[in-house]
Amino acid sequence: MKAVFVGASPIAVMTARSLLERKHEVVIIEREKDKIDAISKEIDCGFLLGDGSKPSLLRETDPKKTDVLYCLSDHDQTNIIASLVGRSLGFARVVTQIEDPSYQHICIELGLDATIIPSQTIGRHLADLFEGRDPLELSTMFRYDTSTYSFVARQEHVGSIADLSLPKTSRIICLYRNEDLIIPDESEKIERGDEVILITRQKYLEELHKQLDPAAGDES
Numbered sequence: 001m002k003a004v005f006v007g008a009s010p011i012a013v014m015t016a017r018s019l020l021e022r023k024h025e026v027v028i029i030e031r032e033k034d035k036i037d038a039i040s041k042e043i044d045c046g047f048l049l050g051d052g053s054k055p056s057l058l059r060e061t062d063p064k065k066t067d068v069l070y071c072l073s074d075h076d077q078t079n080i081i082a083s084l085v086g087r088s089l090g091f092a093r094v095v096t097q098i099e100d101p102s103y104q105h106i107c108i109e110l111g112l113d114a115t116i117i118p119s120q121t122i123g124r125h126l127a128d129l130f131e132g133r134d135p136l137e138l139s140t141m142f143r144y145d146t147s148t149y150s151f152v153a154r155q156e157h158v159g160s161i162a163d164l165s166l167p168k169t170s171r172i173i174c175l176y177r178n179e180d181l182i183i184p185d186e187s188e189k190i191e192r193g194d195e196v197i198l199i200t201r202q203k204y205l206e207e208l209h210k211q212l213d214p215a216a217g218d219e220s
Contacts, residue, residue: 001025004061004091006052006082007073008035011097011118015070017043027061053082055089063089072097083112108195109152111209145202148173151212153194162186167207170200 001024005012008030016026026045029052030036036047050057052073063069069091071079076098083096095114096107107115149170151157157164161172161184175182176195182188190196200208 001067002027002065003068003070004058004066005029006058006069006071006079006086007075008032008039009072009074009097012070012072013039013043015072016045020045029057029061051078053078053085055085058082058086058089058091063091066091068093068095070095070097076100076103080107080110080112083107084110087111105152105195108150111151113150113209147200147202147205149198149200149205149208149212151196151208153190153192153196155192157190157196157212158192159190160186161188161190164190165211166198167200167204170198170204170208173197173199 003016003019003024003026005016005026005028008028012028016028019026020043026043027048028036028039028045029048029050030039031049031051033049036049040047048057048060052058052071058069063086069083069086071082071086071094073079073082079096079098080103083094086094093114094112095116096112097116097118098104098107099117099119101117101120104115104117164172166172172184174197175184175188175190176197177191177193198208
């Protein structure tokens with residue numbers, strides 16, 4: 001399998017090293033030559049010098065033959081732009097790193113459903129450890145072809161959950177409204193701006209993306 005990284009951040013290098021140890025192909029795009037020179041002494045992978053948010057440079061990595069595009073630079077805006085460009089170029093999956101939580105809602109609205117906030121995740125984990133808990137990451141509880149999908153409700157989604165047409169075996173598990181968690185039942189009403197979290201099968205992700213992402217029809 002093949003992974004492309006935008007940005008040679010510590011998380012990117014650590015992830016790349018792990019993938020290389022597992023015999024996967026890795027390409028890192030970095031705009032600073034000094035970083036490439038230093039990292040190339042530590043790991044043996046492909047490197048491209050330049051701005052990873054530029055379509056011309058991302059095309060050089062052969063998007064159709066890449067399994068995951070990781071946008072892990074030190075700049076949130078670069079990661080968001082690179083993710084949108086990468087998605088439009090046909091990367092099978094795009095992972096977006098942000099440090100400012102205020103961008104999370106925007107990422108969901110843009111259809112960037114694989115968004116990570118490392119500092120927030122680590123902070124919560126350390127707080128749980130402080131209180132004597134060692135939480136099991138939710139992702140480890142999903143087995144086989146189970147996955148999650150999230151979207152921000154638009155006007156056409158407003159109304160009863162029961163009226164929302166979803167693929168078979170897809171269910172809404174929770175809503176976030178004004179930073180409040182809501183565990184809904186069938187009578188719950190979706191309001192505009194709600195962040196809606198679903199559990200589904202991986203084979204339905206593309207169908208959900210086309211149905212619920214306003215930009216999906218514009219992708220090439």
